[in-house]
Every structure is written in C-alpha cells, then in structure tokens.
Amino acid sequence: MSVADIFKEFLNNLKVDNAEQVSLRYGEITKSLNQKFRDSESTTANTLQVGSYGRYTGIKGISDLDMLYIMPKSKWDTYKNGKQSQLLTDVKDAIKARYPKTDVRVDRLVVTVTYQNFHVEVQPVFEETGEDGESYFQYPDTYNGGSWKVTKPRQEMKAVKDLNDQKNKNLRLLCKMARAWRNKHGVVMGGLLIDTLAFNFLKSTSEYDDKGYIYFDWMSRDFFKYLSELPDQDHYKAPGSNQNVKVKKKFQKKAKEAYELCLNAIKAEESSNQNDKWKKVYGRPFPSVKAVEESVEKASASWRNTEEFIEDQYPVDIRYNISLDCDVSQNGFRENSLGHMLMKKIPLLANKKLLFRVTECDVPGGFTLKWKVLNRGTIAQRKDQVRGQIVNDEGYRRKNESTTFQGEHFVECYAIQGGVVVARASIDVPIQ
Numbered sequence: 001m002s003v004a005d006i007f008k009e010f011l012n013n014l015k016v017d018n019a020e021q022v023s024l025r026y027g028e029i030t031k032s033l034n035q036k037f038r039d040s041e042s043t044t045a046n047t048l049q050v051g052s053y054g055r056y057t058g059i060k061g062i063s064d065l066d067m068l069y070i071m072p073k074s075k076w077d078t079y080k081n082g083k084q085s086q087l088l089t090d091v092k093d094a095i096k097a098r099y100p101k102t103d104v105r106v107d108r109l110v111v112t113v114t115y116q117n118f119h120v121e122v123q124p125v126f127e128e129t130g131e132d133g134e135s136y137f138q139y140p141d142t143y144n145g146g147s148w149k150v151t152k153p154r155q156e157m158k159a160v161k162d163l164n165d166q167k168n169k170n171l172r173l174l175c176k177m178a179r180a181w182r183n184k185h186g187v188v189m190g191g192l193l194i195d196t197l198a199f200n201f202l203k204s205t206s207e208y209d210d211k212g213y214i215y216f217d218w219m220s221r222d223f224f225k226y227l228s229e230l231p232d233q234d235h236y237k238a239p240g241s242n243q244n245v246k247v248k249k250k251f252q253k254k255a256k257e258a259y260e261l262c263l264n265a266i267k268a269e270e271s272s273n274q275n276d277k278w279k280k281v282y283g284r285p286f287p288s289v290k291a292v293e294e295s296v297e298k299a300s301a302s303w304r305n306t307e308e309f310i311e312d313q314y315p316v317d318i319r320y321n322i323s324l325d326c327d328v329s330q331n332g333f334r335e336n337s338l339g340h341m342l343m344k345k346i347p348l349l350a351n352k353k354l355l356f357r358v359t360e361c362d363v364p365g366g367f368t369l370k371w372k373v374l375n376r377g378t379i380a381q382r383k384d385q386v387r388g389q390i391v392n393d394e395g396y397r398r399k400n401e402s403t404t405f406q407g408e409h410f411v412e413c414y415a416i417q418g419g420v421v422v423a424r425a426s427i428d429v430p431i432q
Helices: 003-013 019-038 051-055 073-079 084-098 153-166 170-185 191-203 213-228 252-267 274-282 290-299 338-344 378-382
Strands: 047-050 064-070 103-106 111-115 118-129 135-141 147-151 235-237 244-246 322-330 333-337 353-361 368-375 387-392 398-402 407-417 420-431
Touching (some): 003 170, 003 213, 003 274, 019 047, 019 064, 019 084, 019 111, 019 118, 047 051, 051 064, 051 153, 051 170, 051 191, 064 135, 073 084, 073 118, 084 103, 084 111, 084 118, 153 170, 170 213, 170 252, 170 274, 191 235, 191 244, 252 274, 322 338, 333 338, 338 420, 353 420, 398 407
Parallel strands (some): 064 118
Antiparallel strands (some): 047 064, 103 111, 118 135, 135 147, 235 244, 322 333, 322 353, 353 398, 368 387, 407 420
16 A cells, blocks of 8 residues: 555544544533523524633543533523533533433543543633633533633634644644554643644744645654654743643653654565554554454464453543553562663573552552553564563553563553543563
8 A cells, every 4th residue: 555545544534533422411511501591492502612622632542521501691691700610510410400310520620431441631711802802601610619721712713714724734643643552652732732843843944834644654754753842841831822731741752752763664665564554653543454453363263362452442632641660570580671671682581570550650649550561573473472462460560571582572551531541651672
C-alpha cells in the first residue's frame, strides 16, 4: 500500500464510532435542562457542544465530553451573587430528576454525568456580549467561596475551522493523529493543548497548505520535531480565544522519540515492515499489512500468538500520568534500577530478578491497574513464551518478573477508570 493509502486507512480507524449514542445523551441532558429552566421539550436548543468533539478533533475512544448549557438571562439575578454552587446543584437536580439511575455529580466547575465508557461535563453558562461585539460566556467556579470565569469556545472552534480550511483540511486530521500518539505513549496532554500545538505548527509553515495524505509521513515527522524543540513553558494561548491552556507535564522528550520513530518509518517506505514502524508511533489504530498478518498466523503454527491489546478491551483516552521503574536484583540483593541501567547503557543479563513498580500516579479517585508482559524475538517464539496477556494487578502496584532468556521484552501498565484507560506507561527490557 502507498503512504497515502495507509494514512487514509489510519484516519478512518480513528473516527468516533459512538457518535449516535453521544448525540442521544447530549439530547437527553439538554431536554432535562430546558424543561427545568425554560419549560421546553427541545433536545437541541440552548446548548453548545464544545471540547474536542465540538472542534471535530476527537477520535475513537473519546470519553471526556463537554457541553455548555446557556442559561436564560432572566436567571442571572438568581445566581449572580455568590450562588455559583447553587446553580451547579440546580443543574444536577434537574438532570437527576429526569434520569434518577444515572450517576450525576457536582464538580468544582461542572456537573458530571457518567455513562458507560464516557461522561459528559455540563457547564451552565450565561452568555454576554463584549465591547468588541463578540459573545462570550460566564461560568461558575465554586472554589474559595465562588466566582465567575470567562470562556470563549466559539472563537476557538472558529479559529480551528478557519485554519483547517486554509490548510487543505489537514489541521483536524493532524489533531486526530496526535491524539493517537498520545494514547499510544501515555503522553499527558489535554485535547485543547494538542489542538493548540497542531494549530501553531501548521500556522508556522506553508509546507502542507496544499498537501494530501501522501505527505502525512513527512507532516508527522515535522510536527514531532516541532514539538520536541519547543521551550518548556507552563501554558500556551488557545487559538481564537487567546486564553491560557495549561501544560500538565513536559512532552518534548516523548515528541523527540516520536520524531526518531518517524525517521525510521520513512526510511522503511515500501518495505514489508513499514506499517509496523508507524505502529510504533501511532499504536494499534495504524493498519497492519495483510501479508505480515498472514505470515504471523502461519508462524503461529509453531508458537502461540498470545498477545492481547488494551485497545481491544477498553477505550483509551489518556488524561493522567503514570510512571514505572524496575529494581534489578540477584540472590536477594538489589543491584540497580532498570531506568538507570538503560540510561547508562549497562547491559541487563539473564538470571536476574525484576520488580516493576509504579513510581508516580496522579489518577484521582479509584481505578483498576493492569499489566502486560510481552516477550519478543525468535527465542521467545521457539520457547513458545511470547506471553502478552493483560492481567490484573494484585493490589500492590508492582509486578515480579525474571530475566530467563535473551531478547527484547516489553512491560506495560494501565490505569482504568470508569471503563476507560486514562493512563499508561511502558518499559522496554533488553536482556543480553
């Protein structure tokens, strides 16, 4: 397949696959609020779908959906003076009254409505018009006694749409590909930050103004190079609204790794492992080569291909950070950490004990932890020990393994919350 064909199939694999269900839920919430505040049965009036879904940059597995409910102006006097918390409570009660079995909760800024595999954050707002004639919204913040903050999602959506039109429809597609990279590598980047950086990248170059799918390999390469060279800063300005977009965690190192993976994939163009190289950048949604799949099936006659993929079991929508390290020991004595050994290029030999452990995790509230240990290479296949099954953590956020034979090995950890993978981390284990 040509570069154009494989990237076209890749983008097709990223399409949101539950749009009908999402629209139905948006409509149900809208109707309940219109009944409460306007005595109306409308499922569409007075709401605005915002966030990645509203900017048309979301992908399959999107689980964090946002909507604004535009309050009647006549209600401003009821809530304007320190009644931010009351407004959110009234919104929650209206939704709960109509859907009593649905999990509906008040958060600091929003009302969260939780369904299976996704949730909707409902933000009640009052629409105002600025001196420049542009509309904006005031939304309630209940922190520290309550205040009103400003958001301008219409301007952000318009800026994304306008630049997308100017760049041969490539902006939204780049935003989608960047989300696939984020979900594959556990990069902690919010959707608006991804869209802002993709916007800034295409704004900075005319190279892809008239280019199609056949150039998406080069566009990937140049985008990750651009990200890797950005200076550290705690926020960026969102397109259109010019509002601050927070950087939760540095992304430059992982972007540099992605850039190098892109170089390898481009070098492998038209070879049998071209798609596998791109899978290392973008993960499971990137298409496999049929001939390679068939050869794996044929080889599996002598060894069992037991690898499982988290994307086949749960939606993946990375929002939080999780980090791993590994203690290396022999005969009961700790020798080193795997992270230090890899950094210093100290060889990891066979017959060592490995203790993989979670060193950082900022997932709030309860979550389930799962592990995957995959053995790669001819020795693993000859011994029929490829493994790769996804198993539950035993409750200690750690996993014991051993280095029994040479080859490339891989350990990955997943944090699952509300039926969605919200954080992931991995370590390559090269045993010599």
